[in-house]
Amino acid sequence: MLKNKLLYSLIILVFTGSAFAQKDIDVNSPGAGNPILPGWFADPTIKKFGDIYYIYATTDNEMLASGAPTVWYSKDFKNWYNYIMQIPSFSAKSITNFWAPDIVEGGDGKYYLYFGNCEIGCNIYGYVSDSPVGPWKKLSENDTPVISNGYPRENFPSLDAQFFRDTDGKIYGYWGTWVHYNGGYAVGELNQKNMSEMVHSKNIPLSQTPAPFEAAYMMKKGSKYILMYSGASCHDETYNVRYSYSDSPYGPFTPGKNNPILSTNENQTVHGPGHHSVLQENNDYYIVYHKHDYPMTRGGLARQVCIDKMIFENDSTIQKVVPSSKGIEDLLKSDVPENIAFQAKTSASSFYHLKSTQYDYEYKPSFATDDNNATLWKAADNTSPQYLIIDLGAEKKVKRVMTQFEFASYYYQYKLEYSADGKKWNLYADKSKNRTAGSPMIDDNDVTARYLKLTVLATEKTGLYAAVWNIKVYSSLFNLPLQLRNSASKTSPAVKSSKKLLVDFDANKSQTNSAINSVSNKGSIGGIFTKSGDVFLEKVDGIKAFHFKNGAFTLDKAVPKSLAWNGSYTIATWVKNPEVAKEGEILASWCDRTEFGLANSYNALAYYSGNYGAGAHLDGHFDMKYAKVPEADKWHHIVLTFDGVLEKVYVDGVLDNSQSMLLSSAIDKAKIIIGASDIGENFSGFMASLRMYDYALNEQDLIKLMNETKPK
Structure with missing residues (x-):
């Protein structure tokens, strides 16, 4: 009887412990794992080349998601660094649209980057480099698209292309957007002799991918081809991820069970999740997707990248994904030392209180030290200067400060000061003339301080706020995954309001x-x-x-x-x-x-x-x-x-x-x-x-x- 009681208690402990481990956290919780990137990014493609993870994404929250072409990279899947890639413009005009990028490592050891653009026709264009981050060269000097609008049938919008390398070495592409209006997705084989054209392309009938919208993504599980895609509308809470499966990369595809497998959660803290890719680590699968911000920006194009566990029941069945603010457990042990500013006390010159017909929300100073990419400190208005003060609690060694401003691809002009008493300030780093964007901005020195003061003086773009996702402070230096630095902008700081x-x-x-x-x-x-x-x-x-x-x-x-x-x-x-x-x-x-x-x-x-x-x-x-x-x-x-x-x-x-x-x-x-x-x-x-x-x-x-x- 005693053994049975002990066994019963052990079972209860295991199950309650498991349930507790699965419990999500509040969207504003310090240390939340989702979103994984600090900023506005969507349509993520995740890759691992060597020992470095890369996320290629649409830069969001400006001009219909038409921001700079950037890539995020990390060695530990926790500390991410942003780089603005050098991509040659079209002959006719500069590139504004860098939509839904994907990258393929060719058989020649080179890297092939593809993305959608609607400035000279809604097409997929291709570039090549010896490195996953560029610099990039055009696959066609005449700007001939890899996948043109109207291919493989008339008026078909060729956007959202994703490529898949099969176990036999062949590379297939899947593409299409607004496909519920346009007869379904398209599939074709990439010509590996030039990596710049599709062959044997055809339509995938709508009946094989019910309730579609955009963002097809192919993967293989065992002998089954899993065609995942996004349905409903990317602008609201209905956006979701679905899938169908087949014995062939061309289909026919059978709709999977449990559809949709990723949707807005009950309390809507994960709102409108979709347009994803999948990371496989050994036998584990993770879905990397974007969701809408909170409070939600009108139109749903201020999106952020998240990751959650994805589980297969068998080779053709995916369980429903549980979207979370918590995210996943650490994939790797990080070599980055302790962030001594985590949950440190803060004060600021001001903070923004959003009071609208939909929301009542504060962008608190404490959000800058909570290591949560869903929250940020934002000043009360877009005037400058604005400052943020961090109290480390006691005097500590400060050798590195890493600041993640709201917009990764635009520069901020600022200065960092330090103090022992919060009254007398000394200069830690002078970026008052800075014209280089970056996330994080990294400032090294060697001082002892209790207080740090960040003062934002100006921004590259008119109307940007002094706003920080996270500011992290370290008592020792550490190596960065790549030695990359963005080029300085030629644009002068933004003109400020005349208040007239x-x-x-x-x-x-x-x-x-x-x-x-x-x-x-x-x-x-x-x-x-x-x-x-x-x-x-x-x-x-x-x-x-x-x-x-x-x-x-x-x-x-x-x-x-x-x-x-x-x-x-x-x-x-x-x-x-x-x-x-x-x-x-x-x-x-x-x-x-x-x-x-x-x-x-x-x-x-x-x-x-x-x-x-x-x-x-x-x-x-x-x-x-x-x-x-x-x-x-x-x-x-x-x-x-x-x-x-x-x-x-x-x-x-x-x-x-x-x-x-x-x-x-x-x-x-x-x-x-x-x-x-x-x-x-x-x-x-x-x-x-x-x-x-x-x-x-x-x-x-x-x-x-x-x-x-x-x-x-």
């Missing part, structure tokens, strides 16, 4: 001529607004106003650089719209959609009832509609603000809608236009005044402005 009224367009300040042809801008940038089309100065309801019938006013001054990229703004107007249309009706625009033609690169204030009806950004997944459309044929004060994180629209002093987002405003060729967009979309109604600022007014100031400018 830029545009003052007011009917009360204009002459009484009904056939008015020009209006002086009373704002700080000056200039003349010139009329095109039909706009008249009239009195309506006893109020002097511009009556837009089919015309607009265009300013002869360049759009200020403070409005570029992620620059903050406020645009406020008194308008009366006799009839609210379902589309069109732009009140003001200040970006050029032809410069990039990508979502988030365009901004305009609109007044119509459709999904794009308040803040227009070129794509319904990112545009902001009115929660309650302002009533027709009545005067309203409509305000659109953006502070670099949160876009808000106010109607008559009341917050109507809001969304988190990052903009990449294209202003170089743009004009400030009142009453229309850069392609027309004319407003038909009355406007008493319009004011524009290069900063975000707070709610109290907006109400004050509304009352001061109310037309009489």
Whole structure:
């Protein structure tokens, strides 16, 4: 009996211990294992060459995921380093899209990099190098794609290519996006004589991969070919990973059990997981995928890379993956010493409090020392300087500081100081003139200190915040996996906000001529607004106003650089719209959609009832509609603000809608236009005044402005 009791207790202990080991942690927990990379990256391809792991990914959270072509590398799968790869541009234009990259080691020992691009056609292009990180050379000097748009059938979008080397040495490619509209995925064999063309390509029928969207990924388990793919929509919580299997790389494929095998979890801390690759370590499998950030950025394109265990029941059956914030156990023992700043006390000049119609969330200073890539400290606004102070608790040796800023591929100018008492500061590292991006930024010295102070002075891109995923501090030096350093940027630090009224367009300040042809801008940038089309100065309801019938006013001054990229703004107007249309009706625009033609690169204030009806950004997944459309044929004060994180629209002093987002405003060729967009979309109604600022007014100031400018 005693033996049975002991055995029973042992079984209970084992099972409860196992259950405890499987328990997830909160998304904000210090030391969380997911995400594994500090920054905005998606569509990860993981590879291991030699003893180094590499993650090639889409750089996210700008211009429809069109950031720099970078690679992350690590020896211990815990400490990752980012490098901006040198990839020759196309003959016709520079490369902006570096989408869903994949890499293949050729039989010649060279490395072949492939990625999708839609700037000269939605194609897959190829490059070659002697190293997994470049420098890269074109496979075709004429920019001939490896997989062209419309191949293997007409109008097929050739994106999201992934390559698979079979056990017989043949290399197959699988590609396609929006495949539910385009008849299914494609498969072909890569010609290994040149590594630059596909042969024997064909369509995989939709019925063989139910509910698909994009991101096919092939692997082999035993004798079975496992075709994994992403379904539903990448923009929301429905995104997921599914699979089918076959006895041949060409199929036919049979849908697998347990589909989808990876989905948004119950509490939505892992939101919209998908577009993955698989790492095999001995007999263990790990799925590397991206998920949406929290709080979620509008459109779902601020994504982060995660990893979780993937288990096969047999060669053709995958268990459902349990997505987590905890991540996986350490794959390897790390040689990196203890981070003495882990969970150290922090203070800061400020921190951002996100209060929107969806979220109430604080980007706390303590997030900079929690070794969690889901959290970051972010200053209260995008002005500088901003500082962060770390208290190590006692005086300690400090030989290395590693700082992971929010954007890995843009430089930050900063200085690091140290102190024994938190009052008298000495310089540890001076990066006040820095123009080199990196993550982490590595600063070495040899001092004794209790306090460290990071002061962010400027950024490469307009509107970027002082924001840090993690700052790590070490008492001893250690070797890095590769000796790589990014090239210095030729771009000067971003222009900062003037904190001024830029545009003052007011009917009360204009002459009484009904056939008015020009209006002086009373704002700080000056200039003349010139009329095109039909706009008249009239009195309506006893109020002097511009009556837009089919015309607009265009300013002869360049759009200020403070409005570029992620620059903050406020645009406020008194308008009366006799009839609210379902589309069109732009009140003001200040970006050029032809410069990039990508979502988030365009901004305009609109007044119509459709999904794009308040803040227009070129794509319904990112545009902001009115929660309650302002009533027709009545005067309203409509305000659109953006502070670099949160876009808000106010109607008559009341917050109507809001969304988190990052903009990449294209202003170089743009004009400030009142009453229309850069392609027309004319407003038909009355406007008493319009004011524009290069900063975000707070709610109290907006109400004050509304009352001061109310037309009489």
